[in-house]
Amino acid sequence: MRHLFYWLILGILGFTLLTACNHHTSHNTSSLPKQQTAECRMVKHTMGETCVPLHPQRVVTLSLSTLGNTLALGVIPIGATNEVQTEKKSLTYLKDKTKGIKFLGISQPNLEATLLLKPDVIIGLDWFKPIYPLLSQIAPTVLDKSDYTNWQKHLSFVAEVLGKQKNEKALWQHYFQRIEKLKSVIGYRYQNKKISFIYVGRNQIHIDARNSYAGSIINDANLQRPSSQNIDAPYGAFPVSLEELAKADGDVLFVTSFSINGDEFLKKQQQEPLWQKLKAVQENHVYYVDFMSWAASNMLGTDAVIDDLFKYLVNVP
Template sequence: MASPKKPLRTGMLLAAILALLTVIIAGCGSQSKDNNAATSQATGDTRIIKHEMGETKITGKPKRIVTLEFSFVDAATQLGVTPVGIAQENDDDIDGLLGKKIDFTPVGTRKQPNLETISSLKPDLIIADLNRHKSIYKELSEIAPTIVLKSRNSSYEQNLASFGVIADALGEKEKGEQILAAHKAKMEELKKGIKAGEPRSVLLGVFRSDSLSAHGASSFDGQLLEQAGIHNALQNTSEPTVKLTLEQIAQADPDVIFLVEADEKLISEWKQNPLWQNITAVKKGEVYEVNRALWTRYRGLGSAEKILEQAISLLYPAQSK
């Protein structure tokens, strides 16, 4: 009579074995998920990027990016990413910035980007400027992950910092560090062309219809020249750029003037004025015209190198022959 119970015991044993196997398999699956999560975190697939307007979560390596300032275009292309959308004022702006043509869609001007056009490009990252775009950060963030950095009215060092953030946002942090190191090495090499203890002070300015918009020591070009040993005539300005009258320029009395986009009518008037004639730079014939886009608008790593190269060639013409 006991024999009928054996199949029941066998069935219970099989059920217990199956249950144990289920637990083991589930445990392995959970461990596999944990390992995958650890790998994802280690490779930086998802990361939090801190910027001027807060923090933005970015996953993977963005490829469809929109840039709303020229220095961001320079940074992205150096890191191997061509923006799908770029804000610009003139059709040849990007050609001048990069020294080559690239395919992209214009998304309005830097001052007034076109949100509809930006949205139509389906970007996976937007890089905006604090000075120009903080008021539309919310609208940009609704289109795609957006980081806001300093470019306009920022210093050279602030632009270097922005480059590092862009590299991290693009998932190219290590490559960005290598590019920055190469840039700094290039700048150090260029500095060797500047005489030790260079005594001349320089004034860089955009000549308007009634005044000069001068770039002080804390401006992008002012600071990079300062670091190279070329001293700015405006040391104690509260802002990167300040408006100067002819009287104030004469008071600063720069040894060299880098003239950007001179207003011919204003210059003609000033040339007749004894104040202009008595400025050291004018008396010594050291007033040089330079390209406004390169010196005041582009603000990228490549631009910084070209600015220093040009400054050295103008200050030491005998060396460049």
């Protein structure tokens, strides 16, 4: 049966792929049945323009940031991809919100499973340009630019596709209300303090920059960063060697890892003299946070980051 559907997809989409390679069009309306074109609106995206249903009911998302924003806007997708092995790193900030959503694969979606879901819109990032012709024949497909340093823009993009601009406005109101409350409670306590954030992977330590997802939240809370981190960087982060570990220091140090190997590497580094010399370590101001929350790059994850800032900056002695 699996092979049957595979060849069915190829048979249906083969001609379209062939013509797409020889004749590019920026108006992708052919994927929408003619009877629906009067009830759709054009959305600009990285592949051109696509006519999407006015009120999509069967939504498929192709990244965690898209999934989180879709859920935050009050829409439960019928299917979604995931960039991580959830058995290794749980998506704690999503809690039970993904219950009932069909898992479509790690990074790349299973086209057969996606076709069977009969979505009326597919939303993702431009990672999926190579398979865009296939996706757009399953359903109207829109791809946003993958910009790790501008997660706010992707929220607006998803809201536009779903017709949920009012919901987006409410989300921003909630976000800034929490930020203002955090600032009010903190007061002048951290006026002269530096907040550092690093994450650890396989044999590598990364410094989180000012223009990252977590960095933007810390900045909105008027919390100061060490000079080495108060910069913009491609993808919002940059690696440092063990000899440069001083760049990770601050009055408060938030630490996370994005893999089991990262956990093991971090444990080894914590025994090293260079780690022990860090001011935050010596003053016992090192706090371990959930990587998937602090790298969520979607509105749903902001509450988890702000919760941690309350927990470790306000509620600790």
